[in-house]
Amino acid sequence: MSEKPITLEDCDNFVSQFEHVVENPIRSKSSVYYTGVDLGTACVVVAVLDENFKPVAGAYQYADVVRDGMVVDYIGAINIVRKMKQDLEEKLNTELIYAAAAIPPGTESVDGGAVKNVVQAAGFEMTNLLDESTAANAVLKMQNGAVVDVGGGTTGISIFKDGKVIYVADEPTGGTHFSLVISGAYGMNFKEADEYKRNEQNHKELLPILKPVVEKVASIVNQHIKGYDVQEIALVGGTCCLTGIEEIVEKQTGITTYKPRNPMFVTPLGIALNCTQERLR
Numbered sequence: 001m002s003e004k005p006i007t008l009e010d011c012d013n014f015v016s017q018f019e020h021v022v023e024n025p026i027r028s029k030s031s032v033y034y035t036g037v038d039l040g041t042a043c044v045v046v047a048v049l050d051e052n053f054k055p056v057a058g059a060y061q062y063a064d065v066v067r068d069g070m071v072v073d074y075i076g077a078i079n080i081v082r083k084m085k086q087d088l089e090e091k092l093n094t095e096l097i098y099a100a101a102a103i104p105p106g107t108e109s110v111d112g113g114a115v116k117n118v119v120q121a122a123g124f125e126m127t128n129l130l131d132e133s134t135a136a137n138a139v140l141k142m143q144n145g146a147v148v149d150v151g152g153g154t155t156g157i158s159i160f161k162d163g164k165v166i167y168v169a170d171e172p173t174g175g176t177h178f179s180l181v182i183s184g185a186y187g188m189n190f191k192e193a194d195e196y197k198r199n200e201q202n203h204k205e206l207l208p209i210l211k212p213v214v215e216k217v218a219s220i221v222n223q224h225i226k227g228y229d230v231q232e233i234a235l236v237g238g239t240c241c242l243t244g245i246e247e248i249v250e251k252q253t254g255i256t257t258y259k260p261r262n263p264m265f266v267t268p269l270g271i272a273l274n275c276t277q278e279r280l281r
Helices: 008-023 074-092 108-121 134-139 174-185 190-198 198-224 247-253 263-273
Strands: 034-039 043-048 055-062 096-104 124-129 146-148 153-163 162-171 232-236 256-258
Touching: 008 232, 034 074, 034 108, 034 263, 043 074, 043 153, 043 263, 055 074, 055 146, 055 263, 096 108, 096 134, 096 263, 124 134, 134 146, 134 153, 134 162, 134 190, 134 232, 134 263, 146 198, 153 198, 162 190, 162 198, 174 190, 174 198, 190 198, 198 247, 232 247, 232 263, 247 256
Parallel strands: 034 096, 096 124, 146 232, 232 256
Antiparallel strands: 034 043, 043 055, 146 153, 153 162
């Protein structure tokens, strides 16, 4: 058991700082900038940290260039990341050179090369490629437990012991499935359902409708943590922005479950924290 469960205070403060600089970039005099690129199924997020690994700028854009953790619109992904890079460089009055990226756990051989190529084609020097849950834990700092990254297409699970990854998995079921359920329940097209889901004012109404899908996510978690001494669970990823999702997961798993402030930004910030000045070989 963890000697001390994770505290979300530091994580939430870090995310709060990032939210602020997305709207108000900081033109600091930094000797280097570290960038994290998160190519999500529903949203592309770019986070920029200064030499002290403090947030100075960021951007995000909802897009349909990745599905189920796989890049399906290669040119579209490059164009989005390149445009975000250029916009952030203009705001910071500097060149962004180094970037890291992440992929769903256990998919390195399937799509790692495509993600790396997108980041490089957008004009960055690629310095690191890691799995999404491990990236998120750079912010969460969990020692013993599971980080569950519920993205648009898949749910990634990383189990940590003494702060080290001992098991990873990635399973279909994510935000896309949430939107499909909403689409069927309300007679909306997929795009309308997806936008309806993002509005926090609709979450209380949507939670009972989405409860079976959340329970499916929880069952996936239960399946993969079986046999491991998991004492706590942290939920990250844009899909986890759904109000109340953590309560359902905790009830289904019987394990204390945390959700940080704006879980959509935890992974990209963790990616940026893992950026270096040494080119990835």
